[in-house]
Amino acid sequence: MIENEVARKYGQAVFELAQEEGELEQVAEDLKMLRETVSEVRDFKNLLYHPRINDEKKKEVFLDIVGDEISDITRDFCQLLIDKRRIRFLHHIVRDFEKRHNQAEKILEVELSSAIELPEELENRIRVRLSDITGYNIELETEVDEDIIGGFQITVGDRIIDGSIQGELEKIQKQLEQIPVSKLGVE
Incomplete structure (x- = not known):
């Protein structure tokens, strides 16, 4: 392009x-x-x-x-x-x-989505932890997304770390969908 x-x-x-x-x-x-x-x-x-x-x-x-x-x-x-x-x-x-x-300045942009607005102290702890893991200064952008239900999602570039209840429910749903109907005792 x-x-x-x-x-x-x-x-x-x-x-x-x-x-x-x-x-x-x-x-x-x-x-x-x-x-x-x-x-x-x-x-x-x-x-x-x-x-x-x-x-x-x-x-x-x-x-x-x-x-x-x-x-x-x-x-x-x-x-x-x-x-x-x-x-x-x-x-x-x-x-x-x-x-x-x-x-050049070792800055990493991170998006943090949570079901509720997080306390500043928790945001700072997340920022420090991510900085320790990556070795970069973290520029944290937060947003409230009620669809998450609970927990949070962290997006770094094109990667998503999903620690949300909604994400866990989707994983369970996919697992259930993969179980053959005959194994569920339904004919």
């Missing part, structure tokens, strides 16, 4: 530049803020992504809205994306950058 190729190319370029200039953390914050702004402000997104609005107008509005809040590297990078007509891939590029940044 073109967005993956564009994201990899531009994500790597801005990552390497930020790293060389010693502004990796600043650029990471800038790009995260930009992605959130574009996602939340529909008019801003529509302006940046609209194919018929000329590049100079896009850059002018871009600078008016976020120009003072971001570093020179981020500002110049986004203007390049506008010039190259790649600004519509901003979300994908930021995601690629974040993966590179997290790997």
Whole structure:
């Protein structure tokens, strides 16, 4: 897919530049803020992504809205994306950058789903335990999912650690489905 190729190319370029200039953390914050702004402000997104609005107008509005809040590297990078007509891939590029940044800084993004909101103390214990196991700093994103019934699910990348009651019930159901009917005494 073109967005993956564009994201990899531009994500790597801005990552390497930020790293060389010693502004990796600043650029990471800038790009995260930009992605959130574009996602939340529909008019801003529509302006940046609209194919018929000329590049100079896009850059002018871009600078008016976020120009003072971001570093020179981020500002110049986004203007390049506008010039190259790649600004519509901003979300994908930021995601690629974040993966590179997290790997360089040994940060692991983990999603924790539970049936109820967990106490902060328990979240911290889970964070510390996962950090001990993985050797990474854990960035924990929590959510309440009442379908879990009890327990929790941890998602790291494409792996899921299922410690939920719902998960256990599904395992039992699969086991029961595999038992031949004749063994259950039903004819």
